[in-house]
Amino acid sequence: MSIRNLELRARTVVEGFWHGLHRSPYHGFSVEFTEYRPYTPGDDPRYLDWKLAGRTDRYFIKKFEDETNLRCHLLVDLSRSMTFGSTGYSKADYSRTLAATLAWFLAQQGDATGLLTFDGAMREYLPARHRPGHLRQLMLALEKPAEGRSTDLTAPLRRIVELVRKRGMIVLISDLLAPIDRLASALGLLTASGHEVIIFQVLDPAELNFDFQTAARFEDLETGRDVFLEPAQARANYVRRFSAHLEALRETCQGLGILHVQVSSTHPLETVLFDFLKARADRGKVIRRRAAMT
């Protein structure tokens, strides 16, 4: 987080990751998938692979090439609650870097990456593309400060469902500090439209442990409401309720088939990236196994 430039920060993480990746036992994994199918009359000739036809004199349809390329949308929550940070940088900073890292990583693989930042409403939207300059645009959009106060997941998620017609991957980076029922209905929207959803729940260590020492008036960053609290007194109750919330969220995600990754804002990004890929690979296996079983 000591590197000011977001792009540089993302690149540092990804390059370090690549170096590590070569030594990784999971070498060779890619989200890329290509399939050729013999041409049958009635197929759209636009999808004929003319190069292959020229070389082999056989007609193959590259029909799924487009789909098999990953279209990933990064949904980054920049609401007021994300500005909290007890570690010298905020959750929003961490989320931006994480989003930038993912975008860079995906771009390296040639995948199309889109971005949607939001707080109470949708802020920035960039459709998923893979073209020169797009990554830079994405970085700029990420760096724009958000002004809204509250988090409302429903509206941005509904909007992304409207905007992204083609199925793809949606990565939601948020602290998900909202009532669980509202979260569930919003996330349900995404899965219902066939997207693969991954959630990075970014949390500050202080949110996890509530390790404040002095009694003070605690101000809700989103609503502005404040209450007087004696941390020693409130801690146990907080931890209990917060854990319950996380547990409920985890169950909801599991029920909806969403990959939920809880990230502390002190975690190194490389680890997060690695966990993400690993979880996805495992999940791929599970899905494939399920498909095989059926």
Next chain:
Amino acid sequence: MSFLAPLFALGALAVVGPILFHLIRRTTREKTPFSTLMFLEPSPPRVTKRSRLENVGLLLLRCLVLALLALAFARPFLERVLPGPPPGTGQRIVILADTSASMRRETLWADARAKIEARLGAANPQDEIALLAFDREVRTVMSFEEWKKTPPNERASAAVQRLASVTPSWNATRLDAALLQSIEALDQADESLQDKREIVLVSDMQEGAQLDGLQGYQWPRGISVSVDPVSAKARENAAMQWLSESEENDKPGEEVPLRVRVTNAAESKREQFQLRWQGAPAGTPAIEAYVPAGQARIVRITKPPTGATALTLSGDDTPFDNTLYILPPQPAQLPVLFIGADADEDTHASLYYLRRAFPKTAHQNVEMLVHRGEGAVPAYQLQQAQLVVLGDGSADAPVASARQFARDGKIVVVPLTSAASGNVLGKLLELPSLATPEATVKDYALLAQIDFRHPLFAPFADPRFSDFAKIHWWKYRRLDTAALAGSQTLAQFDSGDPAVVQVPLGKGSVIVFTSSWRPVDSQLALSSKFVPLLQALLEQSSNLPPQKAQYFVGDEVPLPRSSQPLAVTKPDHREVPIATDAKFSDADQPGIYTVSPGTQRFVVNLSPEESRLAPFSAERLLALAVPLRTTHETPVETARREGRAQAVEIENQQKLWRWLIVAALAVLLLETLFAGKLSRTVSGSTTAST
């Protein structure tokens, strides 16, 4: 220890502030932002024992600062007995009795006397009292020395006896002068009585009293003024004032209306007044004057009936100022005698211009007497004439008459119209050898040096009027002033020859013009300087004092110079002899005064200020920094006041508050250092914990 302002000590209650802040500081000050309060439940603010103990030193310091400040403002002092005056010492008191004309109303003077007598009766044997009466001037009824000389048991009665002979005058009220003179009298007090000096003012405190003299006056310490007012029942008063004629009405022959200003008091309820001439035939209608309350109107009165000199006003409740004396202005008769052979209508001669130089005005009537014969001037003409002009060709006898005229104290003017005129001048001054040869003038001569300090040229002294260079003198005669004993050159030509010379002769003098105002000699007669110059000559010769239409009671009246002893008959028919050339300063009542011998009369009226009867408020005196004291002070109040004065004195000597402020500042410094250290410690520990 006592306090001068104990109420300020209540400020010490402000220590509650820091205590409260220390108790509730943690709930109000620090705000910690947190991402969500979803999982938190408010816990009530608890003042833990630890938090109170933590800053108890700071709290004590802050409380101490406030307490010290409150104590300093309460002005503490350590009580001790001041070396005060020994008990039983008296006071030095001046009793000022107002005897102005307004005290003539109703029973004001009797009331005032009763108050003064009561005051004298209540005097201690140690008291020193002087009794002064004042109006326009201050008169000592009984001085401090006389008081001290009188045996103590007879003092009051002696003063009362002397007071019985005092009556209100017709004079205006000069309160400022009276107060200043009282201070002067009090200033000669002994050391022991320095702080016990008092002026007791018994007056009707009328608005018209003059107080301007007290403006900016620094009152000496230890003198107080107590006012014992007397008041009249009647509030309604209207007054008259005769206004002098304005310059526009300065036309001869026309009937000039008299202007009388009628003023109505602000409290008055009546608005209609009647003005009547005293001694007017019965049935003569009164002059009605409508004057709303608090305003003034000018009433024009055309002509008084023959013999009437006083106008009376009726319709108000206060009669003392209801008579106004009026003498319509009479033009002064000032004949000028011309001796010479000039024909009346000869435009080349001096007389023609002389006749036209003295127009008839409302103030003066100049009759031109001409003596052409060779015989002596008739005695009656010489007696009447105020100025003699000696023309060409005068014979010996008239010249001798003119000489006598000058010796009696008047002025003879000799314009030298030719070289031969020197003979006439020689005869007049009895210098037969005097020659006045014709001077050689190239083109023209100008007046170069003029003595503007001389009364003759004094009217031209202003730079706006002092330009004589426009007058060209074609011819003039040279006069050897060395031959004229005591002569004074009043003006010179640019050649250095004298133009106007004054030669003393007996009591009077001869003014010689070495040229003349005839057109062949100069442009003087045609210039704007001619009339004022001759007027100045006439005024100087006749030596008439400037006449005022009216004087006020107490004014000095200038009287004409006379060789005979004069006497002035006052309105009450008493005759006051006047030394020659003196002024009449005994105008002590309103009315018509007659100067004898002769028929000159003058009017003395009541000062209009004296008719402003509304009592003025004490604020007016306070605004002039007069140290007023209420007269109705009980012994308890006096003791309290004196006790307080003593406390102020002791506190002023000790000035403990300064030390308290210094201590408060020191504690404040300590508190700042302590708080700074504390906050550093706290922030250090916070950083460490996060």
